[in-house]
Amino acid sequence: MTTSPSSLRADAARNRGLIVEAARDLFRTRGINVPLSAVARRAGVGVATLFRRFPTRESLVSEVFAEQIERCEAVLEEAVSDPDPWRGFRRLVEFACAEQREDRGFTEAFLATFTNDHDERREQAETAFDTLVLRAQECGRLRPDFAASDLVMLLMANNGLRAAPAEHADVLSRRLVAYLLQAFETTTGPGEGALPPASPLRLHHAQGQP
Amino acid sequence: MTTSPSSLRADAARNRGLIVEAARDLFRTRGINVPLSAVARRAGVGVATLFRRFPTRESLVSEVFAEQIERCEAVLEEAVSDPDPWRGFRRLVEFACAEQREDRGFTEAFLATFTNDHDERREQAETAFDTLVLRAQECGRLRPDFAASDLVMLLMANNGLRAAPAEHADVLSRRLVAYLLQAFETTTGPGEGALPPASPLRLHHAQGQP
Numbered sequence: 215m216t217t218s219p220s221s222l223r224a225d226a227a228r229n230r231g232l233i234v235e236a237a238r239d240l241f242r243t244r245g246i247n248v249p250l251s252a253v254a255r256r257a258g259v260g261v262a263t264l265f266r267r268f269p270t271r272e273s274l275v276s277e278v279f280a281e282q283i284e285r286c287e288a289v290l291e292e293a294v295s296d297p298d299p300w301r302g303f304r305r306l307v308e309f310a311c312a313e314q315r316e317d318r319g320f321t322e323a324f325l326a327t328f329t330n331d332h333d334e335r336r337e338q339a340e341t342a343f344d345t346l347v348l349r350a351q352e353c354g355r356l357r358p359d360f361a362a363s364d365l366v367m368l369l370m371a372n373n374g375l376r377a378a379p380a381e382h383a384d385v386l387s388r389r390l391v392a393y394l395l396q397a398f399e400t401t402t403g404p405g406e407g408a409l410p411p412a413s414p415l416r417l418h419h420a421q422g423q424p
Numbered sequence: 425m426t427t428s429p430s431s432l433r434a435d436a437a438r439n440r441g442l443i444v445e446a447a448r449d450l451f452r453t454r455g456i457n458v459p460l461s462a463v464a465r466r467a468g469v470g471v472a473t474l475f476r477r478f479p480t481r482e483s484l485v486s487e488v489f490a491e492q493i494e495r496c497e498a499v500l501e502e503a504v505s506d507p508d509p510w511r512g513f514r515r516l517v518e519f520a521c522a523e524q525r526e527d528r529g530f531t532e533a534f535l536a537t538f539t540n541d542h543d544e545r546r547e548q549a550e551t552a553f554d555t556l557v558l559r560a561q562e563c564g565r566l567r568p569d570f571a572a573s574d575l576v577m578l579l580m581a582n583n584g585l586r587a588a589p590a591e592h593a594d595v596l597s598r599r600l601v602a603y604l605l606q607a608f609e610t611t612t613g614p615g616e617g618a619l620p621p622a623s624p625l626r627l628h629h630a631q632g633q634p
Contacts, residue, residue, distance in 0.1 A: 367596045
């Protein structure tokens, strides 16, 4: 029995798909540093096959999250060109925090993208965000003392809420984002903005550690 | 050479002191789940001696943090009886977040206290906090839709900032607390409250995971 080149290629493509799918599932729940042997096991392929397709962890991470990273860049671009810069700013913040809630791996991949491989992409994203901030300030809705690093603050704080029991984490995150967007805005009247519902958590739930 | 009972007692007291001091240092930087063998090593005593003095991790944690827990309870009590309930509320929040910044072990111990051993103490603290919230709302400064769980949210979010490089974590935390206190307050005029200085962090710094 011989294996034709085309069925070899079909096999390779199928394996590649299985690996990417398995990695997506595991990255989502356990982060991008999950052992690659676990990815291979879940994909039903050998570790050698995995390394043949993806010689480095980075190459697998890039493939898994390429689409999401692009979506993120698109949302940023959309935000920058929104005729209402404050709405653009708010949408970007809400989008980033929602992505963070839904997918642990994505946040890591997003930040890894902007840390290691793609200095140019990172600089573009940072410049675009600076522009967005400036416009939102110029239109009078974003407070003039808002700093770009306040977005980092928000993302890290939002990440800290993962320590909450899973069924509360979303509620806490929505609340945090709503509070901070109100604090970022110059023109919210006193206590004007409506908040999303509160969680029933008590003090002893706050024990997670980063 | 015989050892007198009093010198035995003196030895025991000295060892106890060395162990508590070593534990305090290690809990501060590495949290309360640091291996007890590391505590014994730093104290310069054998593990057997450590276990003779502190049969459980909880007993060591309680001893190390007893004073701080009491201080925390005192701050809460003071806040509740402050003639200006909003000032009391603000001080409590600022105190809790500052303690969290300074001592990782303390946050864990604080929450462990209110989780496991001391149900009664926890209930007391929660009731006192509820009273504080009610008073601050009744005096018109704390927004009526503030929920007690928003303190949990703030503590977890603040904890998430530990993921920042050490030299930035404090700045981010002060900023977060200032933003949230402004968002909690009904009567801050638009963009009125001054913020503490911003950090120079950029997006790629936001990669810590809890």
